[in-house]
Amino acid sequence: MMMQRGSFWLAFAASTLLYVATPTLAAPLAAATSPVAPDFTLKARDGSNLRLAEQQGSIVVLNFWASWCGPCRQEMPLLDTMAAEYAELGVQVWGVNVEAENDEAKTFLQQVPVSFPIMFDTTNQLAKTYAVEAMPTTVIIDKNGKVRAIHRGYQPGYEKKYADDINALLAE
Amino acid sequence: MQTTSMRYWRNKSSLMSSSRCLLLMTLLATTQLTGCATIEPWVKPYEREKLADPIMAFGRHPVAIQHQAHVRDSREAAKGANGSGGGGCGCN
Amino acid sequence: MAVAGVVVAVTKAVCQKLGGILGTVMALLLLLPTLSHASVLPANRGDVMHHSYQGGGVSIDGPAVMLRHNVGQQWSVSGFHYVDTVSGASIDVVATASAYSETRRESRLGADYLIGNSILSMNYAQSDENDYNAKSASVGVAHDTFGGLTTLSMEAGVGNDDVGRNGDSNFAEQVRRYNYKFGVTQIISTRWIAALNAQVDLEEGFLNNPYRSVRYRDAQSSRGFNYHAEIYPRTRNTSAIAVINKYHLPYRAAISLNLRYYQDSWDIQAQDAELEYVHPLDERFTLDARLRFYQQGAAEFYRDLFDYAKQFNFMARDKELSEFRNVTLGLGASYKLPSWSFWPSAKPELNLQWDHIRFDYANFRDVTVHRNLGNSPDAPSIGVGAEPLYQLDVNVIRAFFSVYF
Numbered sequence: 001m002m003m004q005r006g007s008f009w010l011a012f013a014a015s016t017l018l019y020v021a022t023p024t025l026a027a028p029l030a031a032a033t034s035p036v037a038p039d040f041t042l043k044a045r046d047g048s049n050l051r052l053a054e055q056q057g058s059i060v061v062l063n064f065w066a067s068w069c070g071p072c073r074q075e076m077p078l079l080d081t082m083a084a085e086y087a088e089l090g091v092q093v094w095g096v097n098v099e100a101e102n103d104e105a106k107t108f109l110q111q112v113p114v115s116f117p118i119m120f121d122t123t124n125q126l127a128k129t130y131a132v133e134a135m136p137t138t139v140i141i142d143k144n145g146k147v148r149a150i151h152r153g154y155q156p157g158y159e160k161k162y163a164d165d166i167n168a169l170l171a172e
Numbered sequence: 173m174q175t176t177s178m179r180y181w182r183n184k185s186s187l188m189s190s191s192r193c194l195l196l197m198t199l200l201a202t203t204q205l206t207g208c209a210t211i212e213p214w215v216k217p218y219e220r221e222k223l224a225d226p227i228m229a230f231g232r233h234p235v236a237i238q239h240q241a242h243v244r245d246s247r248e249a250a251k252g253a254n255g256s257g258g259g260g261c262g263c264n
Numbered sequence: 265m266a267v268a269g270v271v272v273a274v275t276k277a278v279c280q281k282l283g284g285i286l287g288t289v290m291a292l293l294l295l296l297p298t299l300s301h302a303s304v305l306p307a308n309r310g311d312v313m314h315h316s317y318q319g320g321g322v323s324i325d326g327p328a329v330m331l332r333h334n335v336g337q338q339w340s341v342s343g344f345h346y347v348d349t350v351s352g353a354s355i356d357v358v359a360t361a362s363a364y365s366e367t368r369r370e371s372r373l374g375a376d377y378l379i380g381n382s383i384l385s386m387n388y389a390q391s392d393e394n395d396y397n398a399k400s401a402s403v404g405v406a407h408d409t410f411g412g413l414t415t416l417s418m419e420a421g422v423g424n425d426d427v428g429r430n431g432d433s434n435f436a437e438q439v440r441r442y443n444y445k446f447g448v449t450q451i452i453s454t455r456w457i458a459a460l461n462a463q464v465d466l467e468e469g470f471l472n473n474p475y476r477s478v479r480y481r482d483a484q485s486s487r488g489f490n491y492h493a494e495i496y497p498r499t500r501n502t503s504a505i506a507v508i509n510k511y512h513l514p515y516r517a518a519i520s521l522n523l524r525y526y527q528d529s530w531d532i533q534a535q536d537a538e539l540e541y542v543h544p545l546d547e548r549f550t551l552d553a554r555l556r557f558y559q560q561g562a563a564e565f566y567r568d569l570f571d572y573a574k575q576f577n578f579m580a581r582d583k584e585l586s587e588f589r590n591v592t593l594g595l596g597a598s599y600k601l602p603s604w605s606f607w608p609s610a611k612p613e614l615n616l617q618w619d620h621i622r623f624d625y626a627n628f629r630d631v632t633v634h635r636n637l638g639n640s641p642d643a644p645s646i647g648v649g650a651e652p653l654y655q656l657d658v659n660v661i662r663a664f665f666s667v668y669f
Contacts, residue, residue, distance in 0.1 A: 068224040069263045070304065098218035127218045133411070135217045135263045153264035155337055213411025215451050220412075222455050222512040227542045227550070230449075230459065230508070235311040235330040236617055236662050238344065243317060243660055247623070249560050249584055250526035250534035252463035253504035255419070255445060262412035262451075263304050 034146040037062075037139070038129045042096070042119035045109075050094065050117055053145065059091045059169050061162060062139040064121075064132050066099050067108040071154040072136040076112050078159040083116040090143075091166055094119065098127045098135075140165045142172070217262055224261035303408045303415075305340040305378050308333050311666045319621070319658030322352045328664075338379065344372040355654060356583065359631045360477050360491055368393040382407045385419070395428040395474075400441065415449040429474040437470030455512040465502040472496035478581040479631070480570040481648060487634055488648035492573055494580050497565075502528035517543040531564035532585065538592075552596040554619075559589035568629050569649045583654065586628040594619040611668040616661075623656035630654045 037060075041051040052060065063079055065072035076095075083093035093116040097105045102120050109118065121127055130139060134152035140162065142148045149165045151158055215223075222228065231237050245251045310331045317324040326347035334340045348368040357364070374387040383406045391398040402421030409416065421443045429435035442465070449459040477491035484490075506524035513519060520540040527533045538556040545551060563585035565578035596617040604610060629651035646652075 064218065066218065066221065068221050069261050070307070071263045099221055124216070124218055127216065132216065132218050135220070135261065137217075155264065157337075213413045215411075215413055215454055217412065219454050220451075223451060223457055225512060225516070225518070227516070227518040227544060228457065228510050228512055230510070232542075233311070233615060233664070233666070234309075235313050235328055235344070235664055235666075236615070238330075238346070239313070239315050239328065239662055240619070240660075242346075243619075243658075244558075247584060247621075247658075248534065248558060248590070249528070249530075249532045249563070250504060250524065250536065250558070252443070252445070252465060252502065252526070253461040253506035253524055255417075255447060255461060260304065262408070 034142075034148055037141045037145050037147045039145075040126055040129065042121065042126065044117040044119055046117075050119065052141070055092060055141075056145055057090065057143050059086075059143060059166055060141040061091065061093045061166070062096060062130070062141060063093065064096045064098055064127055064130070064135070064137045064139075066097060066135060067104040068099070069135045073108065073112070074156070075136060075154045075159070076114055080114040080116065082159060082162060083114070086166060089170060091170075092116070096121050096126055098124055098132070100124070138162060140169070142169050220260075220262050229260065303378060303381060303383055303406070303412075305334055305338075305376060305383065306332060308669045309666065310669070311664050313662055313664035315663075316661045317658065318660075320354050320656045321358060322350065322354045324348050324350045338377055340376040340378070342372075342374040342376075344370075344374075346370040355630065355632065355656075356476055356581075360475075366393060368396075381409065387421075395430050396425065398423060398425040400424070402443070404445070413451040415447075417445070417447040417449070419443075419445040421445075425469070427470050427474065432474075435474060437474075439467060439469035439471060442466045457510050459508040460505070461508070462505045463503065465500075467500045467502075468498055471498065471500055472580070473582065476582055478570060478579045479568065480573050480575065482573070489569065489631075490573070494582065495576075495578050496580060497530070497578050500529055502526065517541065526560075530585070532560055532562070534558065534560035548600045550598040552594075552598075554592070554594040554596075556592040556594075557589070558592075560587065562587040562627060566627075568627050581628075583625060583628040587626040588623055588628065589626075590621055590623045592619055592621045607669070609669060613666045613668070615664045615666060617663075619658075619660040621656075621658040621660070623654075623658070625654040625656075628654045 037052060039051070039053045041049050044050050061079075061082075063075070065076070067073065079093055079095070083091075086093075095114065095116060095118040097118060097120050099105050099120075100122050102122065105118075105120070119126075130137070136154050138151040138154075138158075139147055140149040140151075148169060151161060226232065241254060311329070313328040313330075315324075315326060315328060326349050328344070328346040330342070330344045332340060332342040346369070348370075349365070350368070351365040353364060368391060370389065370391040372387060372389040374385060377384045385402075385404040385406070387402045387404075389398075389400045400421055400423030402419055404417060404419030406415055406417040408414070421441075423439075423441035423443075425439035425441070427435075427437040427439065443463060444465075445461065445463045447459060447461040449457065451457050472494050474493075476494050478494045479489050479491055481488065482490035504524060504526040506522060508520065508522045510518055510520045518541075520538070520542075522536075522538040522540075524536050525533075526535070536556060536558040538554060540552065540554040542550065542552040563580055565576060566580045566582070566585045568581060568586070570576075570579060594617065596615065598616075599614045601612040601614060604612065629649070630653070631651055633646050633651050
């Protein structure tokens with residue numbers, strides 16, 4: 001009645017190996033086949049309305065984040081550095097906070113201030129429109145308003161991927 | 173002396189019958205291939221605020237839980253089935 | 265057609281090779297949709313604890329230290345060291361021997377490896393006391409799937425114990441243990457997460473205690489009963505299944521309901537139900553309370569008083585195998601300390617927990633009544649087998665300091 005221990009270990013190893021090669025990220029998409037980024041208007045912290053369609057000619061890095069998400073918090077200072085670095089080259093970084101109640105987010109922003117605009121998507125309407133599948137999600141939109149890359153999640157080193165994508169788009 | 177549970181353990185192999193497994197796997201494979209098993213996740217990653225709250229964690233204090241389990245296991249016959257993974261912010 | 269043939273062949277092979285339930289689990293893993301989604305390693309943390317158990321004439325105290333640190337982006341290592349200093353004597357010991365003092369040390373080392381949607385874990389544990397050494401190792405995998413709503417986990421472990429007996433250098437026995445765990449964690453709503461855990465343990469070897477005895481009626485003895493060593497089966501197969509629910513209330517608090525059913529090849533059946541409530545008062549203080557009911561039936565070969573010596577092939581009088589129930593009431597408090605200037609990213613916390621457990625035994629009797637009465641002629645004599653049923657009150661305290669970093 002004793003379990004076949006040999007078969008168990010075989011199954012264990014097999015199922016483990018099966019998931020080692022799980023793909024993680026979407027590679028940058030070609031210009032011709034890329035979808036158009038859905039337009040939206042949201043109010044930034046300073047009260048001004050920001051509309052995506054008005055940013056034609058600039059590259060927009062859209063980052064969906066929440067204060068309860070560890071990797072999101074880790075990423076924020078790095079996005080701030082990137083925003084400052086690329087501001088003069090026509091690149092805008094927009095942070096979209098997806099929390100329904102944003103007290104925690106505002107507290108976090110006091111502790112970790114950022115210079116780029118933060119918008120509050122309290123109804124999650126924008127997150128749904130952009131089909132956000134992971135936290136955080138960073139969408140890179142080119143000068144013509146097309147989605148060219150979607151980075152799901154954050155691990156240290158991803159900021160280099162964002163920079164690579166931006167450099168490639170600036171060269172176009 | 174044979175008892176109910178000793179007989180249960182002898183016949184346990186019937187629970188693990190490979191024909192039952194085969195049936196289940198065939199059913200699953202069929203539903204996947206015909207495309208009627210696609211259920212979308214109903215809690216989106218950006219809706220996990222409450223679940224990511226530290227008070228909702230399985231095992232808030234592992235050092236205390238180890239001790240609690242140790243006290244229970246040394247005074248009670250029952251043991252096991254108390255570990256859990258998953259939950260939390262689901263980030264990345 | 266060819267594809268269908270291949271699928272059938274693979275399915276058959278998987279089922280036959282792996283046998284039933286395990287094969288089904290593998291199939292499930294293969295067929296669930298896997299989005300590009302990765303898990304997160306546990307956070308860095310250090311804890312230093314003092315624990316104390318008082319009850320039934322026994323006092324067990326000691327320190328415990330736990331540390332978890334992430335190494336790079338994919339590894340998390342953890343260590344745990346725990347010491348029990350036992351003094352006094354439980355009722356089993358008092359009846360047949362005298363009080364003793366003993367130290368037990370336990371150490372654990374673990375490593376977790378994050379890859380894609382899965383975390384692979386390896387653990388090693390060792391426990392030492394002067395007459396018992398236990399070693400065990402386990403490997404496990406936890407896999408996030410279905411948009412991160414479902415986590416499947418499996419673990420397999422093996423252990424080896426070396427059993428000795430104080431004062432008897434010729435005594436050397438072994439126990440071999442295998443355990444298999446399977447778990448599914450499922451997010452049910454934005455506020456509710458549930459888990460189903462199952463575990464099977466297979467043990468063989470010297471499963472009893474070399475110092476413990478069974479009691480039998482003996483007309484020749486002045487007290488009417490006598491003792492001889494307990495005799496246990498050489499195997500024990502156990503299974504347990506538990507359901508855990510956590511729910512976030514409309515205000516910031518969480519409630520948990522856990523249920524477990526256990527059964528083993530010694531005919532013991534046990535159930536327990538636990539309710540827990542966690543309530544943060546403000547940014548710094550959190551309170552928690554828990555209530556737990558446990559009941560178990562006796563082992564098939566357990567008896568408080570046998571009719572004569574060597575009555576059955578297997579005989580036990582360990583109260584842990586008797587029929588009893590217990591109720592636990594627990595209270596806890598956590599306090600987040602202000603950040604340190606020398607280490608701003610660390611989050612220190614003070615924690616205190618107290619559990620009060622009350623045991624009521626249905627068929628284990630307190631034989632110390634005989635000794636306590638002495639030889640006073642006015643003292644009523646208690647009939648053999650009519651001693652009062654044993655009751656036990658235990659207080660457990662855990663005080664620990666934690667740092668999250």
